[in-house]
Amino acid sequence: MSITIKLDVLLAMRKVKSKDLAAAIGITEQNLSLLKQGKVKGFRLATLEAICEYLDCQPGDLLEYHRETEARSE
Template identity: 70%
Template sequence: MAIVIHLDVMLAKRKVKSRELAAYVGITEQNLSLLKSGKVKGIRFGTLEKICEKLQCQPGDIIGWTPEPGGAAIDDEGLL
């Protein structure tokens, strides 16, 4: 599965600078940069909540999913 981060899009729409968001959320600009590039393995709900609060958006506005071609198929019981 490919998780896609649209944080740059929301920052531009809301005219919020990365530095401002990082300070509001309480993370470093470097960690925010890693999040924007999708190079993190996860995000805490508290961090996601603060991002959404500042940008006045829903989690789905900044995190998306696209299926990978030839990805794992789900069997009849819904199991991989």
């Protein structure tokens, strides 16, 4: 996938436990774990907003885009 979710890094930097964040934003720890691992196809903007508010960050602090390179044929 060309989008990386850096939530685990931000949680470590802020010294916040996953279970505390999950409880604060109203999602299960299991869903938060899937989000941290990048195993979700999408999530609600309201969830992103709640994470940003709780962690005092911007969406760009959580998400990183990587341009996928196409294999060149010779």
